[in-house]
Amino acid sequence: MNAPVYLDYAATTPVDPLVAEAMAACLTTEGTFANPASRSHIYGWQAEEKVEAARAQVATLLAADPREVVWTSGATESNNLAIKGVFEAQDFSGHLITCVSEHKAVIDPAKWLEAKGVAVTWLKPDSAGCVSLAQVQAARRPDTRLVSLMHVNNETGAINPVSEIGAWCRAENILMHVDAAQSTGKLDVSVGGLSADLLSMSAHKFYGPKGVGALYVRRAIAHQLKAQIHGGGHERGLRSGTLATHQLVGIGVAAQLCHAQRVDEMARIGNLRNQLWDGIADLPDVRRNGAPASVSPTHLNVCFGGLDGEALLLSLRDIAISSGSACTSASMEPSYVLKAMGMSDADAHSSVRMSLGRFTTQADVARAIAHIRTIVGQLQAA
Numbered sequence: 001m002n003a004p005v006y007l008d009y010a011a012t013t014p015v016d017p018l019v020a021e022a023m024a025a026c027l028t029t030e031g032t033f034a035n036p037a038s039r040s041h042i043y044g045w046q047a048e049e050k051v052e053a054a055r056a057q058v059a060t061l062l063a064a065d066p067r068e069v070v071w072t073s074g075a076t077e078s079n080n081l082a083i084k085g086v087f088e089a090q091d092f093s094g095h096l097i098t099c100v101s102e103h104k105a106v107i108d109p110a111k112w113l114e115a116k117g118v119a120v121t122w123l124k125p126d127s128a129g130c131v132s133l134a135q136v137q138a139a140r141r142p143d144t145r146l147v148s149l150m151h152v153n154n155e156t157g158a159i160n161p162v163s164e165i166g167a168w169c170r171a172e173n174i175l176m177h178v179d180a181a182q183s184t185g186k187l188d189v190s191v192g193g194l195s196a197d198l199l200s201m202s203a204h205k206f207y208g209p210k211g212v213g214a215l216y217v218r219r220a221i222a223h224q225l226k227a228q229i230h231g232g233g234h235e236r237g238l239r240s241g242t243l244a245t246h247q248l249v250g251i252g253v254a255a256q257l258c259h260a261q262r263v264d265e266m267a268r269i270g271n272l273r274n275q276l277w278d279g280i281a282d283l284p285d286v287r288r289n290g291a292p293a294s295v296s297p298t299h300l301n302v303c304f305g306g307l308d309g310e311a312l313l314l315s316l317r318d319i320a321i322s323s324g325s326a327c328t329s330a331s332m333e334p335s336y337v338l339k340a341m342g343m344s345d346a347d348a349h350s351s352v353r354m355s356l357g358r359f360t361t362q363a364d365v366a367r368a369i370a371h372i373r374t375i376v377g378q379l380q381a382a
């Protein structure tokens with residue numbers, strides 16, 4: 001039997017072979033194994049050089065200054081540093097604006113702050129899964145300190161108007177944090193264009209390794225952020241801990257590849273995603289969730305009306321997909337993201353996410369379409 005077609009790129013991407021090759025060169029006794037913080041010998045200097053080259057590669061993708069890139073273990077940690085760091089710096093006073101359909105890595109730190117006394121406004125997305133500038137403006141209070149919104153939703157691919165919201169925040173002297181885990185390496189994430197003060201990314205969402213990411217911290221606001229991990233003062237005091245040279249080489253090369261390929265690659269992936277939808281759109285009771293005009297080219301979230309999503313996932317053995325976020329698919333609860341968009345429990349239960357990426361081929365899409373048509377036909381007849 002053929003291995004199933006991988007259509008779960010939004011959960012994690014395979015590591016690009018060029019990334020793996022560069023990383024492997026740090027994992028041998030002859031390779032760049034040293035501690036990048038070792039200042040007293042050539043082995044340490046060589047490691048530091050690689051880490052700084054990676055920082056420059058990530059900064060290029062963001063159109064940022066390399067000094068604004070803080071290494072972390074991934075987007076979960078970046079979000080925690082951004083959101084908790086801003087409010088800890090002002091003794092947990094003030095007001096945060098975020099949204100109910102954010103990733104748990106934003107929702108949970110925001111709830112933690114709420115328990116500490118921070119006022120939080122939880123915006124609700126529209127039926128497309130997006131929030132608007134008008135909603136943010138209406139929620140604004142005199143003590144609003146931070147707006148934290150995702151660029152692209154991990155389940156639906158819905159794209160928030162973050163540059164518009166960011167520009168307003170900048171003018172109003174409110175900090176803007178963007179969880180860009182799903183958009184980095186795919187959409188334009190130049191921090192100037194987004195007017196972001198803080199931006200989270202994760203290497204394993206753009207063909208790098210798991211366990212490494214970065215938080216962009218705009219230089220002018222760096223003093224307004226409190227570190228969450230202490231010890232040794234690495235990363236300008238914002239995130240202590242020995243830097244993982246091989247991981248950082250990985251995120252650097254991954255960023256460089258995306259920077260070079262992003263525009264062409266997204267056009268190709270968007271075409272494949274549209275083919276996939278066109279190939280199943282005529283099935284009875286099949287609907288596309290979200291508004292196609294504001295969905296990332298990588299995502300397709302589909303409601304198979306009347307069918308149970310879990311049963312569907314188990315029956316679709318020739319494709320590897322999930323119901324949405326890896327975190328919620330362990331539970332049988334319907335997606336909180338789809339419910340926040342106004343979908344019924346039943347329709348949310350009947351929905352699955354398909355996500356495409358660099359290694360998706362035309363043949364993969366053809367096979368997925370044929371398989372979905374067969375299985376959905378069988379389940380609907382049952």
Ligand SMILES: *Cc1c(COP(=O)(O)O)cnc(C)c1O
Binds near residue numbers: 010105180213
């Ligand atoms: C994957 C993801 C995260 C978490 O990133 P990790 O690096 O896996 O911790 C956060 N936010 C969004 C939108 C994501 O897709």
